[in-house]
Amino acid sequence: MANRNVKLKFDELSSTLGTFKGLEIQIGRIMDEEWEEPMGPTPMPSVSTLRSWDRKLLNRYKPFYMPFCDLCCLCTYGKCDLTGDKKGACGISMPAQQSRIVLLACCIGAATHAAHGRHMLNHLIQEFGKDTPLVAALNTNVEAPHVRLVCGIKPQTIGDLEEALDYVETQIVQLVAAAHTGQEGDNIDFESKAFHAGMLDHVALEVADLMQIATLGLPKGDPEAPLAELGYGTINPDKPVIMCIGHNVLPSVDIIDYLMDHDLFDQVEVGGLCCTAHDMSRYNKRSKIVGPISWQLKFIKSGIPDLIVVDEQCIRTDVMDQAKLIGVPVLATSEKSCLGLPDRTHDPAEAVVNDLISGRSPGALVTEPRKVGEIAVKTAMAVRKRRGEKKLVDLGDLKEIASKCRTCMECIRACPNTLPIMDAMTAAKEGDYGPLAELNDLCVGCGRCESACPADLPILTMITQASKDQLVNEKYPIRVGRGAIQDVEIREVGSPIVFGEIPGVVALVGCANYPAGGGDVAAIAEEFLKRRFIVVTSGCSAMNIAMTRDEEGQNLYEKYPGNFDAGGLVNVGSCVSNGHITGAAIKIANIFAKRPLRANYEEIADYIYNRVGAVGVAWGAMSQKAASIAAGCWRLGIPVVVGPHGSKYRRMLLGDQGKEEDWKVFNARDGQEVYVGPAPEHLFYAAETLEEAMVMIAKLAMRPNDTSKGRAVKLSHYIDLHKKHYGAMPDDLHLFVRRGQDVPFTMKDEIMKILEAKGWVEDRIASPDPTLLDRMVRRRE
Amino acid sequence: MNTGQTAEIAGPKKANVVPNPDVAAKLISRAKRPLLVIGSESTAVKTKDGDLVDTAIRVMRNEKITVVATGHLVGEFRRRGVTKAYSMGIFVLGKHLSDPDWRGFDGLGSYDAVVFAGFPYYMEWLVESGLKNFSSLRTISLERSYQPNAEWSLGWMPEPDWKDTVDKIVSRLEEGK
Ligand code: SF4
Ligand code: SF4
Ligand code: SF4
Numbered sequence: 019m020a021n022r023n024v025k026l027k028f029d030e031l032s033s034t035l036g037t038f039k040g041l042e043i044q045i046g047r048i049m050d051e052e053w054e055e056p057m058g059p060t061p062m063p064s065v066s067t068l069r070s071w072d073r074k075l076l077n078r079y080k081p082f083y084m085p086f087c088d089l090c091c092l093c094t095y096g097k098c099d100l101t102g103d104k105k106g107a108c109g110i111s112m113p114a115q116q117s118r119i120v121l122l123a124c125c126i127g128a129a130t131h132a133a134h135g136r137h138m139l140n141h142l143i144q145e146f147g148k149d150t151p152l153v154a155a156l157n158t159n160v161e162a163p164h165v166r167l168v169c170g171i172k173p174q175t176i177g178d179l180e181e182a183l184d185y186v187e188t189q190i191v192q193l194v195a196a197a198h199t200g201q202e203g204d205n206i207d208f209e210s211k212a213f214h215a216g217m218l219d220h221v222a223l224e225v226a227d228l229m230q231i232a233t234l235g236l237p238k239g240d241p242e243a244p245l246a247e248l249g250y251g252t253i254n255p256d257k258p259v260i261m262c263i264g265h266n267v268l269p270s271v272d273i274i275d276y277l278m279d280h281d282l283f284d285q286v287e288v289g290g291l292c293c294t295a296h297d298m299s300r301y302n303k304r305s306k307i308v309g310p311i312s313w314q315l316k317f318i319k320s321g322i323p324d325l326i327v328v329d330e331q332c333i334r335t336d337v338m339d340q341a342k343l344i345g346v347p348v349l350a351t352s353e354k355s356c357l358g359l360p361d362r363t364h365d366p367a368e369a370v371v372n373d374l375i376s377g378r379s380p381g382a383l384v385t386e387p388r389k390v391g392e393i394a395v396k397t398a399m400a401v402r403k404r405r406g407e408k409k410l411v412d413l414g415d416l417k418e419i420a421s422k423c424r425t426c427m428e429c430i431r432a433c434p435n436t437l438p439i440m441d442a443m444t445a446a447k448e449g450d451y452g453p454l455a456e457l458n459d460l461c462v463g464c465g466r467c468e469s470a471c472p473a474d475l476p477i478l479t480m481i482t483q484a485s486k487d488q489l490v491n492e493k494y495p496i497r498v499g500r501g502a503i504q505d506v507e508i509r510e511v512g513s514p515i516v517f518g519e520i521p522g523v524v525a526l527v528g529c530a531n532y533p534a535g536g537g538d539v540a541a542i543a544e545e546f547l548k549r550r551f552i553v554v555t556s557g558c559s560a561m562n563i564a565m566t567r568d569e570e571g572q573n574l575y576e577k578y579p580g581n582f583d584a585g586g587l588v589n590v591g592s593c594v595s596n597g598h599i600t601g602a603a604i605k606i607a608n609i610f611a612k613r614p615l616r617a618n619y620e621e622i623a624d625y626i627y628n629r630v631g632a633v634g635v636a637w638g639a640m641s642q643k644a645a646s647i648a649a650g651c652w653r654l655g656i657p658v659v660v661g662p663h664g665s666k667y668r669r670m671l672l673g674d675q676g677k678e679e680d681w682k683v684f685n686a687r688d689g690q691e692v693y694v695g696p697a698p699e700h701l702f703y704a705a706e707t708l709e710e711a712m713v714m715i716a717k718l719a720m721r722p723n724d725t726s727k728g729r730a731v732k733l734s735h736y737i738d739l740h741k742k743h744y745g746a747m748p749d750d751l752h753l754f755v756r757r758g759q760d761v762p763f764t765m766k767d768e769i770m771k772i773l774e775a776k777g778w779v780e781d782r783i784a785s786p787d788p789t790l791l792d793r794m795v796r797r798r799e
Numbered sequence: 800m801n802t803g804q805t806a807e808i809a810g811p812k813k814a815n816v817v818p819n820p821d822v823a824a825k826l827i828s829r830a831k832r833p834l835l836v837i838g839s840e841s842t843a844v845k846t847k848d849g850d851l852v853d854t855a856i857r858v859m860r861n862e863k864i865t866v867v868a869t870g871h872l873v874g875e876f877r878r879r880g881v882t883k884a885y886s887m888g889i890f891v892l893g894k895h896l897s898d899p900d901w902r903g904f905d906g907l908g909s910y911d912a913v914v915f916a917g918f919p920y921y922m923e924w925l926v927e928s929g930l931k932n933f934s935s936l937r938t939i940s941l942e943r944s945y946q947p948n949a950e951w952s953l954g955w956m957p958e959p960d961w962k963d964t965v966d967k968i969v970s971r972l973e974e975g976k
Contacts, residue, residue, distance in 0.1 A: 082894040084929035088810030099811045102932055112932050431805045436920060470805060533919065665925050670890045706870035706889055706922060707839045713871065714888075744886060745877035 053172040058618030061170035062185045065192050065214055071620045072210035072653065074790045075627075078680050079671035079701035081209060083116040086668040090115055093199040108199045116669055117208035118197050120645070123667070124215035125194050127646025130331055131219050131594060132186045133354065134266055135226035137330075139176070139183060141268055141387060146233045148177025154228050155239025155502040163604040163615065164224040164597055168217060170617030176232050179225045186218045186225075193218075216649025217619070223597030223647070230594075231501050234271060236300040241507075241581035241588075243500040246299035248307040248564050249492035253289045255322045255410060258402035260394050262290045263314060263337070264329035265593055267297035268387035269351040269394075273327070274302045276391030286395060291317065292332050293557055293592035299498040300591055307496060309565070310530035310558030311640075312463040318344065319479045320489070321411035325374075325398040327390065330354050331593075332529070332641060338380060344411060346401055347374040348381035351390055359383040367392045375400040413476060413483055416454070420446035420480070422473045429477055432470035434663065435460060435533060439467055439477060446480070454484035459535040462638075496564040497575045499556070499591020503602040505609055507582040511552070512610025516629045518728015520584045521735050522719030523552045525599045526559045528636030528644045533662045536562030538708045539637050543574055543587065545712055549735050550584040551719075554599050558638065560589045596647050600654055603630050620791060627655020628683065628788040631719035631732065633698075634658040635711065639667070648702065657698045657718045659711055664704045671701035675753055683722060685786030689798035692784035694722040695753045709743035717748075722788040726759035734762035737769075752776035756783040803920050803955070809947030812931060814940065816954040820964050824971030826939055826951060830912030832903070833863065836892065837884075839870030841917030845958075847966040851917045854969060856881050861972055865904060867892065869918075889918070893926040897933040915949065916941040916965075924948055941965060 060067050088101045095107035100115050110118070142150075152173050154161040162173050165182045173179050193215050196202045202211065230236055237243040253259055262270040270290060277283045289306040290298045291314050298305040308317050311332050318326065318337070321344045328337055330352040338357055341348045350357045362370045362382040367389065373379040374397045384390055413419060423443040430439055437460055442453035458481050467477045482489070514520040524546045526539055539562045543553050555563055567573050578587040582602065590598045607625040608615040615622065626632070634651045636644050639660045645667055648658045652671065660667070674680060675696040682691045697720040705711035716736040724732060733754060740748045752773050755761055757780050761769045789795070817823045827833050835858055841851035848854040852868075852875050859866050859881065866884045868876055873886035885904045887895075895901040901909045913936055915923050923940065927948035930938050940946035943961045945954045953964060 080894075082890060082897070082929060083933065084890070084893065084925040085810075085932055086925070086928070088812070088928075088932070101810060101812045428805070431803065434804075434921075436804070466805075662919050662922055665890065665922055668925070670894070672891055672894050674894075700891075703888065704890060704922075706919070707872075709871040709874075710839075710888065743871040743874055745874035746882075 053616070055614060055616045057170050058614055058616045060619050061617035063168070063619060065189065065196070065211060068214065068217075068619055068653070069207070069210050071623065072213045073206065075652065075655065075701065076206050076209055076671070079673050081113070081117065081205065081669045082672055083113055083669045084665065085112060085116055086666060095199070110203060111205070113205035114203055114208060117205040117212065118202070120667070120669055121193065121208050121212045121215065122197050123642040123645040124212040124219070124649045125190055125197070126642035127644070128186070128215045128219035128222060129190050130643050131222040131226060131646070132183065132190060134330065134594065135183055135222045135229065136187070137266060138226050138229040138268070139180060142229050142233045143177060146176065148175060150176045150233055152176055152178065152228060152232050153238060154231060155504050157504045157506040158239060158502065159505055160605050160608060160615070162224055162228055163601040163608065164221045166615050167604055167617070167619055167622055168221050176229055179228065182221055183225050186222050189214065189218050212649050213653040216646050216651070217653045219646035220597045220600050220650035223594045224601060226594040227501065227591065227597060230267060230297065234301055236297070237498060237500045239502045239504045240500050241579065241586070243498045243580060244303045245495040245575065246303040246305070246307060246498045248309065248494045248496045248561060250308060250313070250317065250489040251492040252306045253287050253308060253322055257285060257287045258324045258398040259287045259289060259322050260325050260327060260398045261308065261317065261323035262288065262294050262298065262327045262329070263292060263333045264352075265293040265331040266329040266352060267294055267301060269327060269329050269390040270294055270298045270305070271301055272387050272389070272391035273394045274298065274305060276395050280395070282395060286398060293594070294329055296499050296557070296560070296592040299496070303498055307561060310536065310561045312461070312530040312536070312558070315340065315463045315465050315478060316482045319411060319482050324401040324405065325349060325394055327351060327394055328355060328357070331643065342380060345405065347379070347397060349390065349394055349397070350381060350383045351385060351387065353385055356383050357381065361385070363389065367396070371396045371400070375404065411479060411483070413479060416446050416451055416480055416483060417449050419475060422475060423447065424473055426472060428470045428472060429467035432466040434462060434464060434466065434531070437461060443475070446484075451484040454481055455488065457481050458485035458488065459537070462531055492565070494564040494567070494573050495575055496561065497580050497589050499560070499589050499595055500580060501591060501595060502598040503582045503588070503605065505605065508602065508605045508609045511583055512606050514584070515606060515631065516610065516723060518631060518721065518724035518732055521549060521551050521716070521732050522631040522633060523554060524715055525632065525634045526553065526555045526563065526637070527557055527596055527599070527634060527647065528559055528638055529640035530558040530562060530638045531640035531663045532638040536638070537566050539563055540566035540574060541708060542635060542637065542712060542715070546715070547574065547578050547585055547587055552582055552584060552586055552588065554582070554588045554590060556590045556595050556599070557593050563587070593643060600650060600656065603632050603654060603656060606630055621794065623654045624789050624791050624794065627790070629721050629723040631721050631724075632656050633715050633718045635715060636664060637661040637711070639664045652701050657701050657703070659714055659718070660702070660704045661711070662704060662706055670704060672703065673699045673701070675699055675750060683786060683788040683790055684792060684795050685784065686789045686794050686796050687787045689795040690786070692786050693782070694786065694788060695756070695783045697721055697754065713739045713743055720754060722786070726757065729754070729756065729760040730762045733760065734765070737762065737765060747772060752778040753783070756785050757781050803944030803946065807921065807924050807947070813947040814945065814949045814952035816945070817939070817951050820967035821971060823939065823941070823951070823953070823968045826937065827864070827912055827914060827968075828972055828975070830937065832865070832908060832910045833912045833914065834910035835864055835866045835914045835916070836889075837866060837868045837872060837916060838889070838918030838923065839872050840919060841872060842875055844917055845962070847962050852876060852879065854965060855884070857969055858972065859883060864972070865910065867904065889922060889926055893929045896930055896936060910936070912937040912939065914939045914941060915946070918942070920944060941968070
């Protein structure tokens with residue numbers, strides 16, 4: 019594997035074709051042999067290499083399936099009814115079918131990040147050269163923990179990342195093939211493959227983000243990354259407004275460069291939505307972040323944008339219709355989302371601009387990022403001029419529109435959060451727009467109510483109009499995504515995390531499909547920041563954290579520092595920055611504990627699982643990408659909590675605290691198999707309420723390796739939150755207290771009484787050097 | 800009939816609509832070990848007793864029926880002076896209920912009829928799907944919207960009718976019918 023690549027260089031070569039000077043031929047890449055660390059056991063694992071590790075986890079956290087559809091319609095034998103113990107024409111059972119869908123979701127997610135990474139890689143290598151040094155973060159040697167761990171490569175240049183991405187792409191093909199009719203038939207094997215997709219996903223995330231960090235001057239792990247502006251109200255509608263939506267920052271970079279080169283930044287507003295916005299602000303903090311994905315449709319409907327630029331992922335697939343409603347053109351910039359538009363990549367910029375301004379074309383597809391800037395800026399400026407004063411959407415008298423409501427309830431039935439839209443319409447009929455405005459914070463901006471309404475009421479636009487006063491005042495600071503965690507930070511916190519004195523790392527990530535608004539994410543962040551957890555965030559969640567202020571008008575980014583330490587609020591950046599969060603866990607195992615990293619997946623995952631009290635929280639998880647990101651956490655042994663809508667991923671990975679036999683580990687010191695209690699109790703858990711989630715997060719931070727001091731700290735948070743929200747002590751303390759010293763001092767009497775009543779015996783729960791891997795046992799007695 | 804959320808349509812096996820409160824009460828009272836599962840939205844659901852938590856507390860007077868609150872709702876029972884209600888995450892409960900070896904909250908055995916009320920629509924939809932497919936339990940939804948994955952569901956009705964229906968079901972249970 020190491021030498022499948024050959025590089026030939028000739029100062030002068032004479033052949034029958036003539037004489038060539040300075041000729042360089044490269045076939046693949048020569049494996050870096052400067053890395054002293056020996057190759058570990060699993061370089062570039064294939065689909066089944068880590069199957070036994072997955073099965074260890076899946077044996078503890080047995081899937082509970084909740085079919086979201088009882089049918090299968092994937093081939094022409096179908097539709098097949100799989101209800102109960104029925105089988106499909108191919109022989110597949112319901113559990114296998116559900117896990118197959120989970121696998122497909124994870125494959126779509128991983129493929130999306132890999133394709134994103136591939137686009138970055140091709141474009142940025144072309145622009146900067148493959149030998150551009152891969153500098154990921156300040157004070158950091160372990161530049162790419164996932165690539166090192168999974169692929170066994172130590173990349174030194176951006177070109178070195180190509181091999182990692184080649185591997186990821188090859189594996190995704192294998193995984194998708196496993197979902198074909200008449201292939202995999204066992205649900206646990208499907209689950210293991212979903213874990214594999216998750217692992218690949220994190221490699222792809224890392225590649226994509228490192229590419230842009232190394233070449234585009236994004237912050238390099240800087241805890242004091244600058245503050246940028248976020249919110250609807252940060253955009254001045256009087257200026258031409260370019261609105262960039264999606265996840266791939268390259269077209270937006272060209273827009274920013276064009277504005278800088280032509281000294282136009284003061285005259286044009288560039289705002290972003292979703293992760294493109296994060297990465298734009300990382301590139302240049304003068305670009306504005308409008309908000310999370312849930313703001314997309316609302317912001318378009320406001321009429322503020324003069325041009326909509328879409329790149330990839332999570333963009334409205336009906337963006338052409340929406341743009342038409344406000345009379346502005348669309349620039350599509352990704353082959354993955356052509357939107358039916360003519361390919362104008364190779365046309366002169368002026369011609370494209372003229373067609374867009376005149377309305378001859380409703381939009382254009384321009385797939386070369388370096389051509390987007392000029393077209394976008396010129397178009398937005400001209401469209402702004404054309405639209406004159408009247409660009410903001412004004413539906414007129416809302417009372418009159420609301421009077422057409424037939425009180426049929428179809429909107430409520432269509433609304434994912436069952437919001438009281440009809441009542442708001444009834445109030446609006448009377449001229450009271452308060453209830454309509456109140457819906458804004460709870461609405462995820464999906465537009466389903468509008469498409470359901472038989473009276474064609476522009477419900478979402480009405481909500482936006484009713485909450486206009488509130489929206490224009492929305493201005494918040496957000497610390498821009500800093501990227502990776504520095505090695506020096508890992509050295510500082512490694513010990514307190516592993517021994518449990520920092521009570522945990524909470525990663526608030528993912529989309530904005532919230533059950534009751536984004537304020538919940540800020541509430542979780544604040545709760546755990548106050549408790550001196552390390553709070554890491556990214557994506558839409560990082561934006562929503564910014565959008566809540568305290569009485570003094572400060573938000574959490576103003577109140578808490580950005581370093582990776584107890585009480586730090588660390589915004590890593592966009593979706594593709596999530597790899598740095600799991601990367602930090604990997605680096606704790608490698609840098610702090612000195613576990614070999616190179617191609618050594620099982621050992622590192624085993625270390626993280628038993629020692630690093632990290633919990634992923636995706637309160638508004640929506641996408642397949644969120645599924646694959648979660649799957650990458652599961653394989654590393656990091657539990658994930660999702661909000662209520664996350665239950666639609668249709669299967670949970672739940673432990674059973676009552677089954678003692680499930681919670682045994684090897685003691686690496688003597689080879690004994692010992693009971694360590696249900697820590698962490700679940701691997702994938704959907705919480706019904708915010709309060710339930712908070713208690714669960716605190717509980718899932720416990721690990722078998724906690725010292726007594728650490729366990730006491732963790733228990734005190736679990737107990738405190740439980741008392742606060744459940745009105746009583748937890749009834750499972752006897753499963754988490756191993757010995758007297760584990761009991762939080764201030765609650766000793768109360769807890770000992772409870773333990774006695776449960777028949778608790780000191781040291782029945784062991785405190786070994788925990789491992790699930792037999793081969794990690796150092797000495798056998 | 801209104802099926803609750805628009806796209807949440809039933810599969811080939813779908814809930815029977817409970818024709819009247821007597822039938823619902825009989826389905827529950829005939830069970831050997833009925834379980835009432837009360838969801839996090841219960842404080843927002845008004846009933847003739849006050850809200851669904853109050854109604855659940857009324858049901859608890861019937862010794863035969865076990866009550867479990869999901870989410871963090873048990874705190875609400877405790878605030879109202881009731882300590883007898885159990886607490887469990889909805890999907891952990893779903894998993895236990897689909898395990899024939901589960902011994903229940905009191906260790907005396909699992910339940911044979913499970914009644915749901917007070918949930919976000921889709922969460923109940925999902926857990927009942929799990930039970931429909933992976934258990935042989937009798938499941939009964941007392942929501943105002945039709946829940947297709949239960950075995951029996953009240954079906955959509957206007958709020959006053961629903962309040963009446965729930966009150967009648969609980970009264971019948973009190974009468975031991
Ligand atoms: S893949 Fe299998 S279950 Fe699905 S439609 Fe085809 S035969 Fe039926
Ligand atoms: S746009 Fe908002 S109000 Fe309309 S259905 Fe979606 S979440 Fe509900
Ligand atoms: S769907 Fe339209 S007409 Fe029906 S209640 Fe809602 S707003 Fe009124």
